[in-house]
């Protein structure tokens with residue numbers, strides 16, 4: 001198993017191109033199942049979860065060709081079959097196969113999705129949506145069985161603001177009869193991206209990006225071409241790393257508006273953040289001021305960046321408070337950060353970070369992609385050498401992280 005080694009203490013300097021959004025592509029790939037045609041997706045990130053999902057699509061009979069960052073998926077000859085193996089269970093986004101297969105075939109058998117271990121991650125709102133559209137649902141041997149003679153549009157109020165449920169219901173509803181209205185929908189940029197992709201295939205979705213989404217069902221859908229929006233989590237991670245190391249980094253090919261929650265918090269810490277048309281430059285400062293963070297659905301501070309931000313806050317002069325509102329078990333990186341010298345106390349979903357502590361390199365483990373990102377930021381600051389094990393977790397969300405960090409002057413290598 002690969003280990004990422006970092007010799008800390010060098011400020012990150014330079015510019016870095018940001019890849020396409022993971023949370024978009026993981027929905028766009030299943031969405032291709034809705035057209036019996038070939039879709040071309042540009043700006044696809046070279047991350048591990050994409051490979052897993054492409055394998056799943058191939059198993060359904062899709063023809064997938066990759067050239068550089070462009071992926072062509074032809075789903076004309078796809079055959080519906082139960083998707084219940086370990087690939088499905090390793091990936092949260094495999095839940096989108098439910099909406100897509102149900103939409104196209106009126107039937108789906110999909111293993112309960114796995115993914116990052118962030119506490120209980122129910123899919124009750126996804127299932128509530130499918131049921132409202134007319135599907136019958138049963139759970140047998142760890143798989144969800146969905147069946148509908150006909151899907152019919154209806155009003156669906158989500159009890160929880162959920163990215164996954166919003167997207168999954170959109171997928172199932174685009175080929176349903178009549179109009180579906182999703183109320184209390186999530187408003188993340190990736191949802192807008194998925195709606196843009198589906199509309200490019202001929203779907204009629206309005207309101208994506210607001211909390212009421214209206215979908216007028218129609219069939220069939222056509223071939224389309226789409227470029228994925230930039231990954232705000234990857235960009236945010238490099239911005240945080242730049243601030244943590246006292247460096248100066250420009251993240252390129254980004255949508256600055258999507259990064260506003262991170263930019264605003266960095267500015268509150270005294271960090272210099274300047275926005276270009278498609279870039280954001282972060283310049284570190286000393287001292288860094290402590291801040292409080294509450295994770296929220298978009299446009300609030302994203303839970304995915306809470307972990308790397310925690311590592312940054314260990315360097316602030318004073319005490320910072322983090323409240324993790326989205327996931328009940330997303331403070332696991334704290335244990336490893338404390339082993340490296342941080343002084344962080346947790347209580348349930350809260351973390352109190354006493355800043356200004358030196359960090360020391362040691363052997364630590366990436367428990368999930370974002371906890372891994374926290375350890376990378378910590379390793380870049382730490383005195384001595386940090387060895388991060390289980391970096392396949394980091395590779396699930398970050399493309400070529402070692403190369404990109406080296407490009408910014410970090411002393412990083414994969415072993």
Ligand code: UD1
Nearest residue numbers: 023093121122123124125126160161162163164165326327
């Ligand atoms: C997506 C992202 C993930 C991000 C998260 C929140 C993908 C592939 N992953 O995950 O990176 O951290 O959004 O921005 O896009 N919930 C329920 N019932 C449901 C669904 C969700 O109670 O049926 C709860 C979850 O447990 C969680 C909250 O709602 O507490 C938000 O989850 P959700 O937005 O669905 O996250 P994911 O789509 O899984």
